[in-house]
Amino acid sequence: KLCDRLGRSGKPLAFCYEAGPCGYGVYRQLTSLGHRCDVVAPSLIPRKPGDRVKTNRRDATMLARLNRAGELTPVWVPDTDHEAMRDLIRLRSVVRQVVTRARQHLQGFLLRHGRKHQRGTAWRMAYRRWLSTLAFEHPAQQIAFQDYVDAVMDAERRLQQVEEQILSLLPEWNQRPVVDALQAMRGIALINAVVLVAEVGDFTRFSNPRQLMAYFGLVPGEQSSGETVWRGGITKTGNTHARRALVEGAWAYRMRPRIGRHKVDRIEALPKVVRDIGWKAQVRLCTRYRRLSARGKNANVVNVAIAREMVGFIWSIACTVQSAPKAA
Secondary structure, eight states, X not given: OHHHHHGGGOOOOEEEEEOOTTTTHHHHHHHHTTOEEEEEOGGGSOOOTTOOOOOHHHHHHHHHHHHHHTOOOBOOOOOHHHHHHHHHHHHHHHHHHHHHHHHHHHHHHHXXXXXXXXXXXXXXXXXXXXXXXOOOSSHHHHHHHHHHHHHHHHHHHHHHHHHHHHHHHGGGOTTHHHHHHHTTSTTOOHHHXXXXXXXXXXXXXXXXXXXXXXXXXXXEEEOOBTTBOOEEEEOOOSOHHHHXXXXXXXXXXXXXXOOOHHHHHHHTTSOHHHHHHHHHHHXXXXXXXXXXXXXXXXXXXXXXXXXXXXXXXXXHHHHHHHHSOOOO
């Protein structure tokens, strides 16, 4: 009704609203009626520091003026299929957090009672066999321990089921070629590739890799004035899911460049240009990792620096695939 009333003059209508928890239903409804609609990023809306009065009317007026002046930054709106895959990927992120919390609860319980695994890494087979040998004298403690163990097993089972659902739906997704191509990068296996593609969507909307680095929040913050230049930690703005996947994958560059047997099986069907970019990334990033470590840099700082440089190669691979002409 509002569109009909505003459109009586016959002039084209332009709408905008802030991205939020309500999704893109309004955007799709307005665009289906033939109107232009922008979903704008709230964090990039210019605001006056002295403006302390906030009402819906004032916000709407401000957005309309900024939209007319071209000062708003619209977000990329996925289609329904892409949004559905992204919802599934974010469910996996939630379930991973449940797994982590369940493990922490169990380990905290064991720590309180002086039970410590003496060798090996936690949650490997040896650790799980050790858990099965534990027993507590008091029945209440044994019940609590077993419940903590069951919570971990249930959460891990749920995570496995979600990942299986992702893999089952992947062949039907129109972004499958990009997912396959990104696996040419060391440190990016199938699930992490799906995470990156689902969260970013259209890589070609970034005109250069620096914009994508900023989107991931991997660029350093800066407060400079005159001749004084100060750069701090990364901004951590933008997409946290994709940034986490990149930082996890960057640890793989601690080792020397090589293509393992499993990686060969994944990339042998990829175009040569994609394989070449992946190998170039390995050579550069492995070398840079060693050089930064040799300078005494903190391991986490080195890892984030490598993750930031990974973005440049990821952008190059994704744009190569997404810009390629589609087969008839």
